[in-house]
Amino acid sequence: MAWFTEEEIKLVKSVDLVDLAESVHIPLKRKGRYYSVDGMDSVIIFNRSTWYRYSRGIGGSTIDFLMYFKNMSCKEAITYLLDYVGYKKSMPVYVPDKEKKCESRNQRTEFHLPIKSQNSRGLYAYLMKCRMLSSEIIHYWIKNGLMYESEPYHNIVFLGKNKEGVVKFASQRGIRDRYGKIFKGDVPGNDKRYGVNLIHSNSQELNVYEAAIDAMSDMDFRNDYKTGILVLGMVSDGPLQTILEEYPKIKRINFCLDNDLPGRIAAKKLAGKYVLAGYEVFLRLPPFGKDYNCFLQCEREMRRLRQQWNRLKCLPERNIKEPERKRQMNQNNLDVVTVHRTSR
Numbered sequence: 001m002a003w004f005t006e007e008e009i010k011l012v013k014s015v016d017l018v019d020l021a022e023s024v025h026i027p028l029k030r031k032g033r034y035y036s037v038d039g040m041d042s043v044i045i046f047n048r049s050t051w052y053r054y055s056r057g058i059g060g061s062t063i064d065f066l067m068y069f070k071n072m073s074c075k076e077a078i079t080y081l082l083d084y085v086g087y088k089k090s091m092p093v094y095v096p097d098k099e100k101k102c103e104s105r106n107q108r109t110e111f112h113l114p115i116k117s118q119n120s121r122g123l124y125a126y127l128m129k130c131r132m133l134s135s136e137i138i139h140y141w142i143k144n145g146l147m148y149e150s151e152p153y154h155n156i157v158f159l160g161k162n163k164e165g166v167v168k169f170a171s172q173r174g175i176r177d178r179y180g181k182i183f184k185g186d187v188p189g190n191d192k193r194y195g196v197n198l199i200h201s202n203s204q205e206l207n208v209y210e211a212a213i214d215a216m217s218d219m220d221f222r223n224d225y226k227t228g229i230l231v232l233g234m235v236s237d238g239p240l241q242t243i244l245e246e247y248p249k250i251k252r253i254n255f256c257l258d259n260d261l262p263g264r265i266a267a268k269k270l271a272g273k274y275v276l277a278g279y280e281v282f283l284r285l286p287p288f289g290k291d292y293n294c295f296l297q298c299e300r301e302m303r304r305l306r307q308q309w310n311r312l313k314c315l316p317e318r319n320i321k322e323p324e325r326k327r328q329m330n331q332n333n334l335d336v337v338t339v340h341r342t343s344r
Contacts, residue, residue, distance in 0.1 A: 012081035111189035195239035
């Protein structure tokens with residue numbers, strides 16, 4: 001175990017975070033007085049010394065920055081920063097308890113998957129009723145080991161594997177928060193260089209999505225079970241770089257990101273990057289709606305309404321005009337009563 005003085009901790013935390021990010025090849029862009037990570041607009045650097053990622057609720061100092069973005073341990077991050085500023089350690093010393101407690105919160109943890117539930121009833125109910133996905137696509141994803149239902153909280157756990165089939169990444173999505181705060185989050189200790197993916201060994205084409213449910217929705221709508229898929233989980237292309245290294249036969253990339261401003265900007269930027277890298281690139285955003293699941297739900301609701309209308313048109317004409325006929329009969333009866341009273 002490494003021991004560090006309070007002065008050493010203060011020294012590494014005072015490193016210019018903007019310069020540090022550039023030195024470890026994390027591109028930044030300026031936003032007024034602040035900086036953000038290119039492709040991850042929710043990451044903001046304040047005062048060139050601290051950062052925060054609003055979409056995940058995580059942030060901290062330069063130490064936390066290296067632990068989060070470069071997958072370093074606390075010891076590795078502090079040692080790297082001391083070397084970065086040219087500091088030479090003379091003797092082993094200790095970290096004060098206050099600093100140890102602060103830094104231990106973000107230390108790298110072991111990667112353990114949530115316990116698998118004995119059945120997937122909650123998963124099927126949520127995806128079919130709330131997301132309007134078919135049972136066929138849900139079964140296909142479960143069969144191929146892309147997701148399962150956990151216990152005791154019954155979240156959906158999405159899995160990302162490497163080429164050998166070893167799970168490297170996992171994220172969770174709540175299914176019992178329809179009217180409350182949405183639960184989403186990565187499983188601690190996972191490898192963010194990977195994302196949920198299903199790619200055949202000879203695949204030459206890859207569809208890239210932001211979210212797993214969007215990937216399921218697009219596959220379900222087009223009934224496409226052959227084209228490879230990758231879920232970034234964000235608009236940064238780290239997982240895409242890993243997949244292209246593991247599957248060199250891929251030559252065509254379809255960016256199927258969200259049809260909102262961040263999604264369109266990211267799709268355009270990524271398309272330019274990979275065209276220059278020699279890939280055949282297409283932008284395939286949802287025809288309408290924010291994302292592919294929104295598009296799928298709208299399309300299936302419209303299909304249901306069309307089917308109801310077609311059934312209505314097939315009814316006998318007398319049934320369609322039945323309310324009008326009753327109103328006419330009531331009016332005739334009223335006229336007869338009026339005439340009878342007048343004659344009296």
